[in-house]
Amino acid sequence: xKFGILVNEGPYNHQASDTAYQFTKAALEKGHEIFxxxxxxxxxxxxxxxGVPPQDDRNITKLWSELAxxxxxxxxxxxxxxxxxxxxxxxxxxxxxxxxxxIAPGFRISGLGQLxxxxxxxxxxxxxxx
Amino acid sequence: MSVKKFMYVNRKAPYGTIYALESLxxxxxxxAFEQDVSLAFVDDGVYQLMKGQDTSExxxxxxxxxxxxxxxxxxxxxxxxxxxxxxxxxxxxxxMPLTYEDENDDYKEKPSIRVVTSEExxxxxxxxxxxxxx
Numbered sequence: 001x002k003f004g005i006l007v008n009e010g011p012y013n014h015q016a017s018d019t020a021y022q023f024t025k026a027a028l029e030k031g032h033e034i035f036x037x038x039x040x041x042x043x044x045x046x047x048x049x050x051g052v053p054p055q056d057d058r059n060i061t062k063l064w065s066e067l068a069x070x071x072x073x074x075x076x077x078x079x080x081x082x083x084x085x086x087x088x089x090x091x092x093x094x095x096x097x098x099x100x101x102x103i104a105p106g107f108r109i110s111g112l113g114q115l116x117x118x119x120x121x122x123x124x125x126x127x128x129x130x
Numbered sequence: 131m132s133v134k135k136f137m138y139v140n141r142k143a144p145y146g147t148i149y150a151l152e153s154l155x156x157x158x159x160x161x162a163f164e165q166d167v168s169l170a171f172v173d174d175g176v177y178q179l180m181k182g183q184d185t186s187e188x189x190x191x192x193x194x195x196x197x198x199x200x201x202x203x204x205x206x207x208x209x210x211x212x213x214x215x216x217x218x219x220x221x222x223x224x225x226m227p228l229t230y231e232d233e234n235d236d237y238k239e240k241p242s243i244r245v246v247t248s249e250e251x252x253x254x255x256x257x258x259x260x261x262x263x264x
Contacts, residue, residue, distance in 0.1 A: 006262065008264070040152065040156070041148065041149065041152055041264075080155060081152060111159070112155065112156055112159040112160070113159060113162070113163070115156065115160075116136075116156075116159065116160045116163045116165070117163075119134065119136060119165075119259075119260040119262070120132065120134055120163065120165065120260075125260050125261075125262070127261070127262055127263055129263065129264070130149075
């Protein structure tokens with residue numbers, strides 16, 4: 001089955017991203033396809049590489065990045081939600097005159113159309129949120 | 131491209147959290163994809179459609195006028211759960227009189243808001259291909 005995944009909550013504050021990660025990983029291990037993982041609302045905060053959680057805790061962003069690299073996953077951060085919350089890639093940082101970017105490896109910033117497309121293309125869109 | 135039934139489920143009050151505003155942003159972008167779109171308002175989500183919203187004292191943008199534009203985007207099925215209204219002492223008269231022009235009926239102006247019971251809403255949800263809840 002082809003899944004689309006929507007993550008609407010930030011890391012650590014809420015379990016949504018952990019559960020979405022575990023679901024995505026399990027689906028891939030069972031041979032399913034993940035069309036895209038889309039990060040919206042505070043979920044965009046999963047896409048910063050500047051998080052430094054304690055060493056005895058999981059690093060959610062790093063887990064997503066590693067999973068993306070292993071399975072060629074498409075991790076998309078909503079541009080509008082990201083701008084509000086200060087998640088920037090190099091192009092966005094330049095466009096808005098910011099002095100740095102913080103997007104994590106394997107993530108890319110794009111528009112909400114990518115979420116709708118995931119809804120259209122996937123057999124199931126699974127929402128992880130509050 | 132195939133047309134799917136998309137439903138946006140709005141469960142939170144319009145202010146206090148950003149869910150209502152960012153849900154509306156998805157609806158507006160999504161309208162360009164010409165899918166069969168409906169919105170559901172349940173629990174505190176029914177407050178999103180209240181008449182006379184005034185945010186001047188809380189320093190937030192009052193985005194409620196945007197709901198008036200939905201009809202122009204062919205988003206004209208706004209299901210409001212009857213039980214959620216009643217639990218909050220509200221009736222449909224407390225909500226904004228949102229309308230759309232029915233292109234299949236000589237562009238007559240018709241109400242977009244449909245009050246449905248929890249059971250009816252459950253059946254409508256069951257028909258959907260994609261349910262996004264905020």
